[in-house]
Amino acid sequence: xxxxxxxxxxxxxxxxxxxxxxxxxxxxxxxxxxxxxxxxxxxxxxxxxxxxxxxxxxxxxxxxxxxxxxxxxxxxxxxxxxxxxxxxxxxxxxxxxxxxxxxxxxxxxxxxxxxxxxxxxxxxxxxxxxxxxxxxxxxxxxxxxxxxxxxxxxxxxxxxxxxxxxxxxxxxxxxxxxxxxxxxxxxxxxxxxxxxxxxxxxxxxxxxxxxxxxxxxxxxxxxxxxxxxxxxxxxxxxxxxxxxxxxxxxxxxxxxxxxxxxxxxxxxxxxxxxxxxxxxxxxxxxx
Numbered sequence: 001x002x003x004x005x006x007x008x009x010x011x012x013x014x015x016x017x018x019x020x021x022x023x024x025x026x027x028x029x030x031x032x033x034x035x036x037x038x039x040x041x042x043x044x045x046x047x048x049x050x051x052x053x054x055x056x057x058x059x060x061x062x063x064x065x066x067x068x069x070x071x072x073x074x075x076x077x078x079x080x081x082x083x084x085x086x087x088x089x090x091x092x093x094x095x096x097x098x099x100x101x102x103x104x105x106x107x108x109x110x111x112x113x114x115x116x117x118x119x120x121x122x123x124x125x126x127x128x129x130x131x132x133x134x135x136x137x138x139x140x141x142x143x144x145x146x147x148x149x150x151x152x153x154x155x156x157x158x159x160x161x162x163x164x165x166x167x168x169x170x171x172x173x174x175x176x177x178x179x180x181x182x183x184x185x186x187x188x189x190x191x192x193x194x195x196x197x198x199x200x201x202x203x204x205x206x207x208x209x210x211x212x213x214x215x216x217x218x219x220x221x222x223x224x225x226x227x228x229x230x231x232x233x234x235x236x237x238x239x240x241x242x243x244x245x246x247x248x249x250x251x252x253x254x255x256x257x258x259x260x261x262x263x264x265x266x267x268x269x270x271x272x273x274x275x276x277x278x279x280x281x282x283x284x285x286x287x
Contacts, residue, residue: 024161031115032174036105037182039131042139047132051140054133057267058202059122069093069147078159079169082120083151087141092150095141103138110173117174119154124173127180128200190271195279198272202265204228213286222259231285238277245273 042051055061055068063084065071070086070093086093098106098113105111110123129137156164156171163169170176186197199205199212207225209215214227226232233241240251248255248262256262268276 022165024156024165027164027172028119028156029116032109032111032117033115034105034109034111034174036101036109037131039100039104039134039138041100041142042132042135047136047139048143050133051136051138053267053269054137054201055140057264057272058198059125059261059264060137062261062264063120065147065149067147068095068141068144069149070151072151076160078157079163080156080160081152081154083154085153086147086149086151088144088147090146091148093147095144095146100138103141104134107134107137108177110177117172119156119171119173121173122203122206123177125201125203125206127177127182128197129182130185130197131182132185133201188269188271188275190274190278192275192278192282195275195277195282198268198276199279207259211286212280212283217259219259222257225260227286228280229283229286230281231287233280238274241277241280242270242273245276 042048056066061068063071063073063082064087065084068087069090071084072081073084074082076082087095089096102113105113106118106121106123108123108127108129110118110121112118126134156169160169160171164171186194188194205212207215207217208228209225212228214225214232216224236251243249243251244256245262245268246266248260250256265273
């Protein structure tokens with residue numbers, strides 16, 4: 001009797017495992033066709049400087065390392081492992097094996113060379129990059145010194161695969177990246193228009209919500225994100241904002257939670273942060 005029960009449970013477990021593996025593999029291996037606009041890597045000094053600035057300030061370095069050599073940036077236990085790929089031409093890197101078109105499809109559309117979706121690539125944000133800025137980033141990647149760093153690929157473990165198969169894990173980049181009419185080139189400066197562009201490509205809305213009014217965070221122990229509209233920052237001065245972005249401190253001296261990537265944003269120029277401040281002051285107040 002007990003033996004039969006155990007055999008039944010084992011069969012059920014195997015069937016469930018098969019459903020999880022088949023369902024998750026279907027999502028992971030699904031191919032996406034994208035009509036990527038051709039963008040060629042920039043090569044002049046101004047473009048390379050711009051590309052390096054964007055790489056270090058809008059999130060690329062957070063996942064792929066300040067040297068472009070990749071990084072293991074999150075071990076989520078039974079859910080999976082998040083690894084930023086080595087983007088250089090060194091050992092373990094993909095730089096010498098990817099065309100400009102491959103990089104464009106990955107950055108703007110979240111699609112691998114084989115057509116499958118990347119995992120955790122914020123293409124829904126980077127699709128908004130202007131052609132000029134995308135070309136600048138490509139040029140910067142092309143001139144990175146080779147870094148010999150072999151890393152495991154980003155992958156989902158059993159719980160992660162189960163959640164993905166059940167539609168409860170929104171980690172695939174391609175299906176959530178919208179079609180987007182890329183904006184004309186913007187002149188960097190302390191303007192509302194440029195501030196909005198920076199807020200878009202630096203993923204501010206990913207944490208603070210589409211209206212920037214803040215929202216609960218999924219990360220365990222993390223407080224709700226701050227309301228960045230005039231209603232939430234009514235007591236802040238521009239100096240307070242700069243201190244938060246440069247030093248990770250609120251006006252009352254409290255340290256920002258580590259989920260806030262101020263160490264990335266502190267690489268923005270004074271003009272960048274002035275533009276962001278001008279934009280935040282211009283959005284409709286929201287509670």
